[in-house]
Amino acid sequence: MMSNEKFNLFSFSGKMKIMHLSWMAFFISFVVWFNAAPLMGVIAESLGLSNGQVKTLLILNVALTIPARVIIGMVTDKFGPRLTYSILLAVCSLPCFMFALGDSFEQLALARFLLGFIGAGFVVGIRMVSEWFPANELGTAEGIYGGWGNFGSAAAAFTLPVIAIFFGGENGWRYAIGLTGLLSLVFAFIYYFNVTDTPKGSTYFKPKKIGALEVTSKGDLLLLIIMKLPMYATLGLLGWKLSPSGINMLTQEAVNLIYAGLGVVLLIDLYQTYQINKHLFDGPVPEFERYAFKQVAVLNVLYFSTFGSELAVVSMLPLYFAETFELGLAQAGMLASTYAFMNLASRPGGGWISDRFGRKPTLMLLTAGLALGYLGMAQITSEWSLPLAVVMVMGCSFFVQSGEGAVFAAVPLIKRRLTGQIAGMTGAYGNVGAVFFLTVYSLVSTQAFFYVIAASAVLGLISLLFLTEPKGHISEVNDKGEVTLISVS
Known part of the structure; x- marks a missing residue:
C-alpha cells in the first residue's frame, strides 16, 4: 500500500x-x-x-x-x-x-x-x-x-x-x-535505523531466483545476452587503456590475463543467465507474469547517451573552455561547473514532465533536444561570445539531465520485483557510455566528439519507437502465491 x-x-x-x-x-x-x-x-x-x-x-x-x-x-x-x-x-x-x-x-x-x-x-x-x-x-x-x-x-x-x-x-x-x-x-x-523497505502494510516483492536477470520469453533471453556484451567490451577497453598501447602502466602479459579473466567471467555469467531462465524452454510463462525486456534495452541505450555523455563532458569541459576561450583553468572550471549544477533542477524536471505527460512522449522530446544540444555544442568556436557558449552548454545539459530523470521515471514501472536489477543494468550502461565517449574524445577532435554523442542520441530516438508506454498494472506474485496488481498509471 x-x-x-x-x-x-x-x-x-x-x-x-x-x-x-x-x-x-x-x-x-x-x-x-x-x-x-x-x-x-x-x-x-x-x-x-x-x-x-x-x-x-x-x-x-x-x-x-x-x-x-x-x-x-x-x-x-x-x-x-x-x-x-x-x-x-x-x-x-x-x-x-x-x-x-x-x-x-x-x-x-x-x-x-x-x-x-x-x-x-x-x-x-x-x-x-x-x-x-x-x-x-x-x-x-x-x-x-x-x-x-x-x-x-x-x-x-x-x-x-x-x-x-x-x-x-x-x-x-x-x-x-x-x-x-x-x-x-x-x-x-x-x-x-530510520528507513523501512516499504510503507506499512505493503509487500516487498522479491525475484524468484538470484544470480541473473529473469526474462519471460526466448527472444528476450537472446536480447539480454546481446545487451550484456557491451559491458564486458567496456571492461576490456579499460584493460586496453592500461596496456602498452594505452598509458603503458601494465605489461601486455598482465593485460592478456585481464582479458582471459573477463572471458571466463562472461562464460560464467552466460551460464548463470541460462540457469535462471532455462524454464523458458519448458513452456510459455503465464501472461500475467510477463514483461517485455525490450523496454529495458531501450532505456539502456538512452542512459548510455544521457548519463554516459554527462560523465564524459564533465571530464573534458574545463580544459575545452580554457583552450577555446583562452581562460585560466580556475575560471574555466567555474564556467564548466554550470553543466553539473543543472542537475539540481534538470533531473527532477525531467521526472516531473514524465509524470505529467507520459514516459514515452517525454523521452522522445528530451532525446531529440539532447541530439540538437550536442549538435549546437559542436558549433562552438572561439568566435562565439563566452556568455552565448555558456548558455548553449546549460541548454544542452538541461536535455541531458532531464533525459536521465525521465529514464528512471520509467525503470520502476517495468517489473517491480526486478527493479533493482533493471536499474543496475541501465545504470551500468551509463558508465559504458562514459568510457566509450571518453575513448572517442582521445581519438578525434572535440567537434567530432560532440557529433558522435549527437549520433548516439539519434540512435536512442530510433530505439524509442520500440518502447511501449507503461499502462495499467504490474502483476506480481507474493510469498503466498497470490497475484497482486500494482498500479503504474
Missing part, C-alpha cells in the same frame, strides 16, 4: 523522509566515489606519483562500477534497499580509509579499484523510492533522488580542497578523504 500523503518537498516525514534520506545516501556515496579527483594534484606531489600513475588511479576508480551496479541491483531486489544501502556505505568506508592511509601507488590503486563499488549506490535508492511513491509522483521523486544525490560529485570538488587546506601540510588530503569515509560509515547507521 503506497503512502498517500501530499508531496511536500519541505516535509521530513513518511515517504518524504525516505526520499530525503535516500538522496543523502546517494550524495554521500558520490562524495566518496569522487573524493580523490579534486585532490589528485596534491596527492601526486605528496607521494611522488607520475602522470601515468595518476591516470591509472582515475581509470581504476570507475572500473568496478559497471559490474558492481549489476550485482548491487540483484542484492537490493533480494535483501531490500535498507540493508543493502547501509552495508554498502559501511563497507566502502574501509577502502576510503585505506586510500587516506596509503603510502604507495599499489595501496592507492587497490583502494581506488575497490571504491568503484560505491558508485553502485545509486541503484539501491531507485528501488527504495519506487516502493514509497505512487506512479503519478514517481518520476519527480526519482528525479530529485538522482539529481540531488548526483550533486555529490560537484560538492566533493568544491569542499574537499578547502578541507585539505584547513588541515594543512602535505597530509591535509588524507584528513579530507578520511572524513568522507567517516561520513559514509556514520550515515550507514543513520539510514539503517
Whole structure:
C-alpha cells in the first residue's frame, strides 16, 4: 500500500523522509566515489606519483562500477534497499580509509579499484523510492533522488580542497578523504535505523531466483545476452587503456590475463543467465507474469547517451573552455561547473514532465533536444561570445539531465520485483557510455566528439519507437502465491 500523503518537498516525514534520506545516501556515496579527483594534484606531489600513475588511479576508480551496479541491483531486489544501502556505505568506508592511509601507488590503486563499488549506490535508492511513491509522483521523486544525490560529485570538488587546506601540510588530503569515509560509515547507521523497505502494510516483492536477470520469453533471453556484451567490451577497453598501447602502466602479459579473466567471467555469467531462465524452454510463462525486456534495452541505450555523455563532458569541459576561450583553468572550471549544477533542477524536471505527460512522449522530446544540444555544442568556436557558449552548454545539459530523470521515471514501472536489477543494468550502461565517449574524445577532435554523442542520441530516438508506454498494472506474485496488481498509471 503506497503512502498517500501530499508531496511536500519541505516535509521530513513518511515517504518524504525516505526520499530525503535516500538522496543523502546517494550524495554521500558520490562524495566518496569522487573524493580523490579534486585532490589528485596534491596527492601526486605528496607521494611522488607520475602522470601515468595518476591516470591509472582515475581509470581504476570507475572500473568496478559497471559490474558492481549489476550485482548491487540483484542484492537490493533480494535483501531490500535498507540493508543493502547501509552495508554498502559501511563497507566502502574501509577502502576510503585505506586510500587516506596509503603510502604507495599499489595501496592507492587497490583502494581506488575497490571504491568503484560505491558508485553502485545509486541503484539501491531507485528501488527504495519506487516502493514509497505512487506512479503519478514517481518520476519527480526519482528525479530529485538522482539529481540531488548526483550533486555529490560537484560538492566533493568544491569542499574537499578547502578541507585539505584547513588541515594543512602535505597530509591535509588524507584528513579530507578520511572524513568522507567517516561520513559514509556514520550515515550507514543513520539510514539503517530510520528507513523501512516499504510503507506499512505493503509487500516487498522479491525475484524468484538470484544470480541473473529473469526474462519471460526466448527472444528476450537472446536480447539480454546481446545487451550484456557491451559491458564486458567496456571492461576490456579499460584493460586496453592500461596496456602498452594505452598509458603503458601494465605489461601486455598482465593485460592478456585481464582479458582471459573477463572471458571466463562472461562464460560464467552466460551460464548463470541460462540457469535462471532455462524454464523458458519448458513452456510459455503465464501472461500475467510477463514483461517485455525490450523496454529495458531501450532505456539502456538512452542512459548510455544521457548519463554516459554527462560523465564524459564533465571530464573534458574545463580544459575545452580554457583552450577555446583562452581562460585560466580556475575560471574555466567555474564556467564548466554550470553543466553539473543543472542537475539540481534538470533531473527532477525531467521526472516531473514524465509524470505529467507520459514516459514515452517525454523521452522522445528530451532525446531529440539532447541530439540538437550536442549538435549546437559542436558549433562552438572561439568566435562565439563566452556568455552565448555558456548558455548553449546549460541548454544542452538541461536535455541531458532531464533525459536521465525521465529514464528512471520509467525503470520502476517495468517489473517491480526486478527493479533493482533493471536499474543496475541501465545504470551500468551509463558508465559504458562514459568510457566509450571518453575513448572517442582521445581519438578525434572535440567537434567530432560532440557529433558522435549527437549520433548516439539519434540512435536512442530510433530505439524509442520500440518502447511501449507503461499502462495499467504490474502483476506480481507474493510469498503466498497470490497475484497482486500494482498500479503504474
